[in-house]
Amino acid sequence: MAEMINMEVIEELRDIMEDDFPSLLQSFLAESARQYEQATQAWQTADFDTLRRSVHSLKGSCGNLGATQLEKTCAELEGLARYHQPERIPELLSQVSLQLGDVTGVIKNL
Amino acid sequence: MNSFSNPAFATKVLVADDNAVDRKVLSAIVRRAGYQVIDAVDGNDALEKYYAQAPDLVLLDALMPGKDGFAVAREIKAGSQDKFVPIIFLTSLTEASELARCVEAGGDDFLSKPYNRVILNAKLSALQRVRDMHQTLQRQRDEISKHHMQLVADQEAAKAVFDNVAHARHLDVSYIKHLLSPLALFNGDVLLAAQNPNNNVYVLLGDFTGHGLAAAIGALPLSDVFYGMTAKGFSLPEIMRECNRKLCSVLPAGYFCCAAGLYIDFGRQTVEFWNGGLPSVYLRRKQALALKPALLPLASNHLPLGILSADKFSDVTEVVEVAQGDRLFMATDGVIEARDENGSYYGSHRLESMVRESPIDQVFGSVKRDVYGFMQEQDRDDDITMVEIEIVPADTIQAKASPPVEAGGPSDWKFSYELGCESLKNFNPLPLLQQVLMEAPYLRTRSTEIYTVMAELYSNALEHGVLGLNSSMKSSAEGFAQYYAARAKALEQVDGWVRFSFSAYVQQTRVKLEIRVEDSGAGFDYVTYLQKAREDSAQNNGYHGRGVKLLWDLCNRVDYIAPGNAVEVHMSWENDNGRND
Known part of the structure; x- marks a missing residue:
């Protein structure tokens, strides 16, 4: 089981971003919420393309923030969207929702 | 090259990504590496900033709303014929066909997400080296082409000069x-x-x-x-x-x-x-x-x-x-x-x-x-x-056009010039004398005639007077060669002198030039010679001999002075060219 957030990545980011570190976190919180929102709406209209782009984008952010588990879930979801395989999409979307909640919790407490 | 201290000279890197988190992280890494960063939030923004700020390197997200990374890359590459601007695609795409699209669009490298500082820095500096090399190459190419054009122009100019001279x-x-x-x-x-x-x-x-x-x-x-x-x-x-x-x-x-x-x-x-x-x-x-x-x-x-x-x-x-x-x-x-x-x-x-x-x-x-x-x-x-x-x-043979007569120079003068035996052996006085004579502007229009008369008088004085050679030798082909051999031999042992005396002046409008050439020889029977020359002349016979016929043609008076070792000639003509002043 991949960890929720890789703290080594977080510490490195803190070093690189210096004063911009809090604003990076704010961006993540805003962007990830928006991307999740976009993804669920796309799913409701069966817009696989937008669904794919949303989770792809969320996947990138998660990777850069060390949210390894969420990144993996997004990658899996992106694959399903790309090949139009709807069966497990609701399940994975709810996993994303849960994991995003956890990640958000951790980040807010940093 | 990548210096924090002097941002004016820092390499400019355009970072284009619609994902704010990714863009911020990437910008931070690039800035940290010492580059000056230009952020762009989508494809259109990227192109706008590319044209406005002319970055040296471009980091481009492949999937962006509006113009995507492929379109932006194609436009950048199409517009930069001479300048090499490396493009790195930012992608988590892993499909080979998608990577091929990046290359096709003009991408020079890939960077996969999540970003790794070490890899990114290595790629940036590698591409910058390529870019520097490309610029050096470009500059050298331009310089070579400039030098080549200069060389061709120089050669053409030199050839024109050369052809005129040579x-x-x-x-x-x-x-x-x-x-x-x-x-x-x-x-x-x-x-x-x-x-x-x-x-x-x-x-x-x-x-x-x-x-x-x-x-x-x-x-x-x-x-x-x-x-x-x-x-x-x-x-x-x-x-x-x-x-x-x-x-x-x-x-x-x-x-x-x-x-x-x-x-x-x-x-x-x-x-x-x-x-x-x-x-x-x-x-x-x-x-x-x-x-x-x-x-x-x-x-x-x-x-x-x-x-x-x-x-x-x-x-x-x-x-x-x-x-x-x-x-x-x-x-x-x-x-x-x-x-x-x-x-x-x-x-x-x-x-x-x-x-x-x-x-x-x-x-x-x-x-x-x-x-x-x-x-x-x-x-x-x-x-x-x-x-x-x-x-x-x-x-x-057409005479060369006389140079225009200039004002100045001597108007009435005399000089004499004597060559001793050493000078007779190996010195030709004619160019020097001609040069002195031509100092008088009114003589210049007759330079050919004067030189001819002087040359004739000198060769007679030297060859017949001083060296005692017989001109009749020259009338056969065999004798001709013998004559020149005898002349060379006699010159080696020459003992004697030749003296020139010149006098020139302008009397009213007439130019007067008197030349007297005297030699150390014993003279000759000029009375008989002149008699024969007059007969030959009347019958239009040969040219050889002391060339008195030539002198008669060119001079008003030709006087042989006893015992025949001196000749005085008078040349005279209207001062036709006058003076330009």
Whole structure:
């Protein structure tokens, strides 16, 4: 089981971003919420393309923030969207929702 | 190169990503590495900032709303023909076909998400090195092209100067035919022709070692010496000696000039020649006679110019008699060394028989056709230069236009000038005297006549007066050669002097010039001589003898003074050109 957030990545980011570190976190919180929102709406209209782009984008952010588990879930979801395989999409979307909640919790407490 | 301290010189990196988190992280890493970062939030923003801020490197997210990364990359690459702007695609795409799209669009590298500082830094600096190299290459290419254009322009200018100096001047006359075919822009061959004040013609054909600029450069000093000295009336040996001295002093070691010099006296119908290293000059006679074969090769008997120091140089010339209609043919070794498709040489035998067998008025054209026919389309190994001079009647040689008469100079004056025996051996006083006389502007319009009279008087005083040679020897071909041999021998042991006295003034509008030439000889029976000359003149007989007929033609008075070792002539004419002031 991949960890929720890789703290080594977080510490490195803190070093690189210096004063911009809090604003990076704010961006993540805003962007990830928006991307999740976009993804669920796309799913409701069966817009696989937008669904794919949303989770792809969320996947990138998660990777850069060390949210390894969420990144993996997004990658899996992106694959399903790309090949139009709807069966497990609701399940994975709810996993994303849960994991995003956890990640958000951790980040807010940093 | 990547310096924090001087952001003005920092490399500018455009980071284009619609994902704010990714963009912020990437920008931070790039900035941290010392680059100046330009952020762009989508494709259109990226292009706008690209044009406005001209970044040196572009990091481009592949999937962006609006214009995606592929479109942006294509547009950037299409607009930067000369400038190399590396593009790195930011992608988590892993499909080979998607990566191929990136390359197709002009991507130079990939960077996968999540970003890794170490890898990113390595890629950035690698691409920057490529970019620097590309710029250096570009700059060098531009410089080379600029230098090349400059070189061509310089060469064209130099060639114009060169052609003006080294060729052209006196070659454009009906009795000289010539062919100069340059192997390169310049030609290692040089062909010079000029008249002296006496309207006789000098021709010099030279072939410098090598080709092109290095070979051509020596032609400039050579031409300078040649034209300067011919105009002043120096003799062929003096000119060859000075050409050799000049080339010795300017040519680098190992460079020299094979050359042949001719002095053609159309009046006396003689050709004096000096040949150092050039193929034989051919005298093709219109009429072969006993002791005068149809073809006489004037072979090289000296080393080329520019090799021997002045004290070792030999300026000994030979003189042959020619007749009206005879042709002199000269060529550089490019003709003999011309090759056919099998690599065989044209050779001197073939050249010689062409010159001997062709109809007399087609020698030049026949040789030219034959050589070109022989070579077919083969590359020319050497410069091919050939020249033919026809012996024409003296009066067809046009006098050079007199230079405009300037104000100033002496108006009435006298001087005398005496040469002792050492000077008689090896010094020609005529150019010097001519130069002194021409200081008087009113004499300049008659420079040819004055030089002719002076030359005639001097050669009589020296050869007949001082050396005691008998002019009747010159009336046969055999005697002619003997005469010149006897002259050279007598000169070695000469003991005597020749004195010139000049007096010139303008009386009202008439110019008066009196020349008296006196020698140390015993004199001669001038009364009988003049008697005979008058008879010959009436019957229009030969030219030889003391040339008094020539003097009568050019002077108002010719007086021999007893016992015959002095002659005084008076020349007089209307001061036609007047003064320009």
